[in-house]
Amino acid sequence: MRIGQKLTWGFVGIASLVVIVGSVCVYTSQIELQKAIGKNSVMLAQETLDKIDRDIYDQIERWISYAYANPRLHETVAKSNQEFENLSDRQEYINKIDRDWKDSRNTPFIQELLNNELSKRLRKRTEFYREIKGYDYFPEVYATNKYGVVIASTGRTSDYLQADEEWYQTAVKEKEFWIGDVEYDESTDVYACGIVINLYDDNGNFAGIIKPILDIKEATDLLEKLKKSTKHVTLKFHLINREGKVLYSSGETHQHKVFENISHEDYFKGIKDDTGYFITKENVPGEKERFFVYAHSKGFKEFKGLGWVLAIDYQTAELFAPIITLRNVLLSISLMLTMLAVIIGFSISSSISNPLSKLRSAIDKMGEGNLDYRIEVKTRDEIGQLALAFNQMTEHRKRNEEELQKARNELEVRVEQRTAELQTTHEKLIETARRVGMAETATNVLHNVGNVLNSVNVTTTSIQKRVRDSKVSYLTEVVGLLEEHADDLGRFMTAEEQGRKLPAFLTNLSKELIAEQEHCLKALETLTKHVEHMADIIKLQQSYSKTAGMVELASIAELVEDAIRINAEALTRHSVEVKREFADLPPILLDHHKVLQILTNLISNAKYALSDSARDEKVLTIRVTEPQDGHFRIEVHDNGIGIAKENLTRIFEHGFTTKKQGYGFGLHSAAIAAKEMNGSLTAHSDGPGKGTVFILELPFQIQEIAK
Numbered sequence: 180m181r182i183g184q185k186l187t188w189g190f191v192g193i194a195s196l197v198v199i200v201g202s203v204c205v206y207t208s209q210i211e212l213q214k215a216i217g218k219n220s221v222m223l224a225q226e227t228l229d230k231i232d233r234d235i236y237d238q239i240e241r242w243i244s245y246a247y248a249n250p251r252l253h254e255t256v257a258k259s260n261q262e263f264e265n266l267s268d269r270q271e272y273i274n275k276i277d278r279d280w281k282d283s284r285n286t287p288f289i290q291e292l293l294n295n296e297l298s299k300r301l302r303k304r305t306e307f308y309r310e311i312k313g314y315d316y317f318p319e320v321y322a323t324n325k326y327g328v329v330i331a332s333t334g335r336t337s338d339y340l341q342a343d344e345e346w347y348q349t350a351v352k353e354k355e356f357w358i359g360d361v362e363y364d365e366s367t368d369v370y371a372c373g374i375v376i377n378l379y380d381d382n383g384n385f386a387g388i389i390k391p392i393l394d395i396k397e398a399t400d401l402l403e404k405l406k407k408s409t410k411h412v413t414l415k416f417h418l419i420n421r422e423g424k425v426l427y428s429s430g431e432t433h434q435h436k437v438f439e440n441i442s443h444e445d446y447f448k449g450i451k452d453d454t455g456y457f458i459t460k461e462n463v464p465g466e467k468e469r470f471f472v473y474a475h476s477k478g479f480k481e482f483k484g485l486g487w488v489l490a491i492d493y494q495t496a497e498l499f500a501p502i503i504t505l506r507n508v509l510l511s512i513s514l515m516l517t518m519l520a521v522i523i524g525f526s527i528s529s530s531i532s533n534p535l536s537k538l539r540s541a542i543d544k545m546g547e548g549n550l551d552y553r554i555e556v557k558t559r560d561e562i563g564q565l566a567l568a569f570n571q572m573t574e575h576r577k578r579n580e581e582e583l584q585k586a587r588n589e590l591e592v593r594v595e596q597r598t599a600e601l602q603t604t605h606e607k608l609i610e611t612a613r614r615v616g617m618a619e620t621a622t623n624v625l626h627n628v629g630n631v632l633n634s635v636n637v638t639t640t641s642i643q644k645r646v647r648d649s650k651v652s653y654l655t656e657v658v659g660l661l662e663e664h665a666d667d668l669g670r671f672m673t674a675e676e677q678g679r680k681l682p683a684f685l686t687n688l689s690k691e692l693i694a695e696q697e698h699c700l701k702a703l704e705t706l707t708k709h710v711e712h713m714a715d716i717i718k719l720q721q722s723y724s725k726t727a728g729m730v731e732l733a734s735i736a737e738l739v740e741d742a743i744r745i746n747a748e749a750l751t752r753h754s755v756e757v758k759r760e761f762a763d764l765p766p767i768l769l770d771h772h773k774v775l776q777i778l779t780n781l782i783s784n785a786k787y788a789l790s791d792s793a794r795d796e797k798v799l800t801i802r803v804t805e806p807q808d809g810h811f812r813i814e815v816h817d818n819g820i821g822i823a824k825e826n827l828t829r830i831f832e833h834g835f836t837t838k839k840q841g842y843g844f845g846l847h848s849a850a851i852a853a854k855e856m857n858g859s860l861t862a863h864s865d866g867p868g869k870g871t872v873f874i875l876e877l878p879f880q881i882q883e884i885a886k
Contacts, residue, residue: 193516195513195517198509198510198513202509208502208505212502213456213458213470216456216470216472216493217455217456217470217472220456220472220491220493221454221455221456221472221473221474223405223491224454224472224473224474224489224490224491225454225474225477227401227402227405227489228474228475228476228477228487228489229477229479230401231398231401231476231487232476232477232478232479232482232484233479234397234398235358235372235393235479235482236478236479236480236481236482238374238391238393239356239358239374239376239482242356242374242376242389242391243355243356243376245304246376246378246389249300251296251297251300252297252322252378252389253378253380253386255295255296255297255322255330255331256322256324256325256330256378256386256387257380257386259324259328259330259387260324260325260326260380260386260387263324263326263328269326273326273328273339273340274340276288276289276328276339277328277338277339277340279339280329280335280336280338280339281337281338281339283335289335292329292330292331292332293332293334293335295331297322297330297331298331298332298333301320301321301322301331301332301333302333304317304320305317305318305319305320305333312397314394314396315367315369315394316393316394316396316397317333317391317392317393317394318364318367318369318371318392318394319332319333319334319336319364319367319391319392320332320333320389320390320391320392321333321336321389321390322378322387322388322389322390323341323342323347323387323388323390324386324387325384325385325386325387326342327340327341327342327343327347328340328341328342329341330387334367337365341390346359346373346375347375347388350375350377350388351377351385351388353375353377354377355376355377355481356374356375356376356377356481357374357375357377358372358373358374358375358482358485359372359373359375360372360420360421360422360485360486361395361420361426361485363438364392367392369392369394369396370394370395370426370437370438371392371393371394371395372392372393372395372485373390373391373392373393374390374391374392374393375388375389375390376388376389376390376391395426395427398418398426398427399418399426399427402416402418402427402429402489403429406429411493413493413494414491414492414493415428415429415491415492416428416429416489416490416491416492417429417441417489417490417492418487418488418489419441419447419487419488419489419490420485420486420487420488421485421486421487421488422440423440423441423443423447424438424439424440424441425437425438425439425440425441426438426487447490449471450473450488450490453474453475453477454473454474454475455472455473456470456471456472456473457470457471458470458471458495459471468494468495469492469493469494469495470492470493470494470495471490471491471492471493472490472491472493473488473489473490473491474488474489475487475488476488476489543665564682564686568682568685568686568689571689572654572685572688572689572692575689575692575693575696578696582696582699582700583646583699586699586700586703590639590703642699642703646695646699649692649695650688650691650692650695651692653688654688657681657684657685657688660677660681664678729770729771729772730768730769730770731768731769731771732766732767732768732881733766733767733768733769733771733774734766735761735764735767735803735811735813736761736764736803738771738774738775738778739759739761739778739801739803739813741775742775742778742779742782743757743782743801745779745782746779746782746783746786749783749786750782750786750799753786753789753790753797754797755786755789755790755797755798755799756796756797756798756799757799757800757801758798758799758800758801759800759801760800760801760802760803761801761802761803762803762804762805762811764803764805764806764811764879765881766881767811767877767879767880767881768880768881769856769877769880770852770855770856773852773853773855773856774856774875774877776848776849776852777849777852777853777860777875778813778815778875780845780846780848780849781815781849781873781875782799782801782815783845784845784846784873785799785815785817785819785871785873786799787819787838788817788819788820788821788870788871789817789818789819790819791819791820792818792819792820792868794818794819796818797817797818797819798816798817798818799815799816799817800814800815800816800817801813801814801815801816802814802816806879809878809879810858810876810877810878810879811876811877811879812874812875812876812877813874813875813877814872814873814874814875815872815873815875816870816871816872817870817871817872818870819870819871820867820868821864821865821866821867821868821869821870821871822837822862822864822866822867822871823864823866823867824864824866827862827863827864830846830862831846831847831850831860831862832847833847834847835847846860853875853876853877856877856878857877857878858875858876858877858878859874859875859876860873860874860875860876861873861874861876862874
């Protein structure tokens, strides 16, 4: 297969890969968008139902307060109960008035009942709400005595006797109040909830009820406002009771009627948990997929809710329109890329040609040291292979020289800069340690920087040796051999043994030079990482030095990670595995600098204990625990050489150390720093060879300290 064909198929493959990756990304984006919209809409539905429940509870609470604090109400109820107790034919009397009431007769008794003082006060209260809300918020309010007959009302109810109603028999069993689900109230011609407040006499005996009828218009108005505020044209809200009857439905198409039973609908059957969302397709001609989100009413305080469900209905075509547009654009771009790949493949294929007449001129220029000249190759014979080998060799050699020179220049500049920074930082660290008693921290930082400098020296020596032993000198010998046979180059390349071996030799030589270049580049990359690591250690220490003595909110996990980074080079060199077990703690008030000083010292000590251990697996475990009794702990475990029992009580003493080159200041200053922060630093070991654990315990404070 020709190079042009390979390139063409390669570009086509890349274009196909773009299509596949793009399709996966589009699908993933749609799933994530569906999750995001679902969660946000569930939150909106739940918050809306919570507000409705709170509003209903507020009204219940207001009517309870009104009922308990209204002497007129209790007097009227008590008086009515007394009158009815004295009736010998009570039930016949109730039945007669109930018949007159249902027949709409305006008897003197009924007129007096509807215009007594309590009825007037109830009407005044409902008129007050009408003025505030702009509609009959409580279209009807009435009270009964303990026999279930109306004794006061804002208007003529459908029945005089309420005791035989199912809601009444249920409500009187409750201790304080009861609220019924939405029903159509015939006397007021509204859909409303009945709130029943039970009344009791001074002896705690049931005396009667007061029942305000609450119009659900405020709840439907709230949903109407939400509908108007949304940017989605196809969005609909459905408020449904526990029996599957619609209380409210928005939307211009497929709008449900009030009290329509939709329990047979597919999307209603999908409502199972407290909250959720799903995609369904109704069995309606032309109906598209719909995305449903729902939440259940949870009630508020003593009000347990009415079991309502708020469903939010989207059309997926509108909801996922941006993703669909992105998919179409991606398909168009993929088609264009495929066509462009074919064109580029043919173009490159036609450009791979080179006349043999330029080979002699190219060799002469190579002999003169011109590394910018390139030979155009159009054949695949020995001369073509030779030309390709020369092109590769000159290109790699030129690039190698340029990159090496550039790397040398950059290395010199960086080393000078980092050396100056290191010197300045060294002076600052020594001065800071002298002023605040932090000499141990400065020593740890400089020790880790020194470890990185050792790696820099090793890498620099490796680069120098590779450049010194470079095989580029063989190129001069090849050029000399070609100049020697310039007049009969064709015969030399085909007839003589040296000429026939020359293309293979040049090929191997170019591979060697490429390997040299890759080795030098990798070494330079390693060198750059070492220099940057020194800078990171220095900058990290500088950032904490600026906040020394200051108590601020800080992330414990980030402080531990910073201490690990300061010791990272030494831990890696000694093959120490670091395990992290961090509890999820919020930012805590503490002195950043002191905590970092302690952790850096503990991790450094653990490294020494592990490096002196004969174990194959060297493990350092750092654990941050949940707070208990107002304190949290940072534990530094190692499976190193351990501590003898007689030394456990002495390791925090000033000047005591078991290291050959130690001074005994680190743990002593760390213990003092912990005590200054109202904490403690303790140690435990089961003995030599059994590892050690240091425990730093500090106050768990997440609030700002009052000045």
